[in-house]
Amino acid sequence: MFNLIKNHDCRQELKGFEVKATPARLAVMKFLESSNQPVDVNAILDYLTRESIHADPATIFRMMNAFVDKGILKKIDFREGKTRYELSSKGDHHHLVCTNCGNVERIEDSHMKEFEEEIKKKKKFLVKSHSLEFFGICQNCQS
Amino acid sequence: MFNLIKNHDCRQELKGFEVKATPARLAVMKFLESSNQPVDVNAILDYLTRESIHADPATIFRMMNAFVDKGILKKIDFREGKTRYELSSKGDHHHLVCTNCGNVERIEDSHMKEFEEEIKKKKKFLVKSHSLEFFGICQNCQS
DNA sequence: TTGACAAATGCAAATGGCTTGCATATACTA
């Protein structure tokens, strides 16, 4: 029943973005909502396999691009040679990526707004988006 | 003669990083120094061709990785599906990438130090590096 | 200056993320 509610929510959301609500898409949305860090296409495919939902990689890549274009998702780059994706609805924040263990922590955005204002004023450049990730050693790996 | 001096400088620099100074490497360093924005491997190969220096792509990719490991270069991602590289010696700054015309402008780093301090204090995360690029519309493309 | 050795290179093949063309299937709307 919980799933039904969830699926219903996503259905509405996808409708709002003018994209069709297919089983694969609903499952992907559910996965993205439940994930506490940006995921890559392989993680999505694995999840779908676990859920016994068949999907071709090409379909997922196309889905990701469509969702990014619609503003549903953001692309995130952790310098892994592949793209990760995150729900835009998760709000503005950045990531602390541990280069030792791979752990990812969220950190709220507290300086970018003013930075972007500054850019608009000083450079007359209209910022649409930015990417900011921090790389280093997490607390756990320091000891 | 100017070139000799330049080459000599790079030779010393490379020596400092404990890597061998080959003709290709000296040329690449010269190119990176003269460039006012991060360059990709193809741009490097084109430059070398113009300078009549033969080099295999694999060699350049290996060179880039070695230089990044040694701290000579930084990797930069402009969301183009390929990596750009920039001399670390060019200092801390970020880029304004126009998604319309592709123009790249530098902007000095004015908020990251405090942000990183905050991260160290609040999250006990030891920041080694970060990536920050802004995407939007440049002044030229706004009119 | 030379000889030895580690490091760098060239070439070819392979990898991997991502895209594309086309035929088919499916979700939405009237």
Place this chain on the structure above:
DNA sequence: TAGTATATGCAAGCCATTTGCATTTGTCAA
């Protein structure tokens, strides 16, 4: 419930990047 735009599957292909291996070339000590 039929019609249509959209989404999907599959196969082929693209492009950035890596890798194995044989060969060459800096570097440094003698």
